[in-house]
Amino acid sequence: MRAMVLEAQRHPLQMREWPVPQPGPEEILVRVHACGVCRTDLHIVDGELPHPQLPLIPGHEIIGQVEALGKEVTRWQVGDWVGIPWLAHTCGHCKYCVRGLENLCMQASFTGYTHPGGYAEYTTAHQDYAFALPENCRSPEMAPLLCAGLIGFRSYRMIGASAEHIGLYGFGASAHLITQIAMHQGKKIYAFTRDGDEAGQAFALQMGACWAGGSSDKPPVNLDAAIIFAPVGELVIRALQAVDKAGQVICAGIHMSDIPSFTYRWLWEERKIQSVANLTRADGLQFFQAIQHIPIRTSVHFYPLAEANQALQDVKQGRIKGAAVLLVRDES
Ligand SMILES: [Zn+2]
Numbered sequence: 001m002r003a004m005v006l007e008a009q010r011h012p013l014q015m016r017e018w019p020v021p022q023p024g025p026e027e028i029l030v031r032v033h034a035c036g037v038c039r040t041d042l043h044i045v046d047g048e049l050p051h052p053q054l055p056l057i058p059g060h061e062i063i064g065q066v067e068a069l070g071k072e073v074t075r076w077q078v079g080d081w082v083g084i085p086w087l088a089h090t091c092g093h094c095k096y097c098v099r100g101l102e103n104l105c106m107q108a109s110f111t112g113y114t115h116p117g118g119y120a121e122y123t124t125a126h127q128d129y130a131f132a133l134p135e136n137c138r139s140p141e142m143a144p145l146l147c148a149g150l151i152g153f154r155s156y157r158m159i160g161a162s163a164e165h166i167g168l169y170g171f172g173a174s175a176h177l178i179t180q181i182a183m184h185q186g187k188k189i190y191a192f193t194r195d196g197d198e199a200g201q202a203f204a205l206q207m208g209a210c211w212a213g214g215s216s217d218k219p220p221v222n223l224d225a226a227i228i229f230a231p232v233g234e235l236v237i238r239a240l241q242a243v244d245k246a247g248q249v250i251c252a253g254i255h256m257s258d259i260p261s262f263t264y265r266w267l268w269e270e271r272k273i274q275s276v277a278n279l280t281r282a283d284g285l286q287f288f289q290a291i292q293h294i295p296i297r298t299s300v301h302f303y304p305l306a307e308a309n310q311a312l313q314d315v316k317q318g319r320i321k322g323a324a325v326l327l328v329r330d331e332s
């Protein structure tokens with residue numbers, strides 16, 4: 001099969017002829033149709049996340065169809081539509097797993113990081129960690145649901161149900177999906193982009209945000225909560241200054257630059273800062289349930305598999321309105 005392979009961090013991916021993986025007893029072999037390009041992939045390639053399993057096929061926003069079954073697989077049939085997310089496997093018995101926090105499992109493995117991912121024509125997944133895709137989530141433009149959607153949704157659910165005015169810092173793949181869910185639930189979205197990014201602000205307004213500005217701008221109301229999707233530590237302070245008493249600041253990314261020191265006054269009055277790590281399978285099931293009756297639209301830029309490096313650079317430079325997706329099936 002053809003695969004885009006990371007052989008060493010801080011080097012571009014290489015197109016390689018690679019053996020089609022053999023599914024383990026509890027794994028399914030999946031023919032990849034499309035794979036989203038997540039900012040986390042960029043952090044892995046750029047060396048900001050340590051110790052990937054090299055050589056590595058990145059990619060954890062996978063849409064495909066089951067091609068073959070391991071001999072103990074019971075939950076799937078050949079031809080089923082499947083979505084493969086970041087969480088590839090957990091131990092099931094560590095203190096986090098037994099408390100319903102499998103996202104923090106001490107022996108977790110992750111798709112496209114410690115388990116081969118979807119920048120290839122085929123991949124494998126454990127039968128219990130892949131999601132059956134509803135009919136409206138099978139087309140390639142839905143690939144970003146598998147991480148930008150799922151982890152964005154986990155971040156969004158960290159916010160108290162009474163929150164009405166919600167700020168999103170970094171209006172990319174996650175934010176444009178979460179905006180649609182939040183609006184459906186009657187929330188108001190305030191979008192913060194890089195200062196001066198008028199195209200990004202226009203995109204946010206077009207997706208339904210009630211206000212859009214630069215990250216240095218003050219929103220027209222005190223926010224009840226803010227989610228930070230951009231990997232920029234200063235934004236934690238900006239967001240703290242924008243939220244009301246008891247406001248929450250949720251850091252949704254897996255990596256962020258250092259947070260500068262700040263006066264306790266900005267945290268005072270029960271403001272909270274929290275990070276979100278990975279996802280649980282329950283997040284996924286609830287996410288697909290939540291979007292069942294919401295006509296989710298994605299804004300997607302497609303690339304052929306061979307142009308994965310270009311896609312990563314475009315994500316890095318913020319050149320894409322929405323999400324980048326590799327079309328794997330179309331060209332093979
Ligand atoms: Zn991701």
Ligand SMILES: [Zn+2]
Nearest residue numbers: 091094097105
């Ligand atoms: Zn565990």
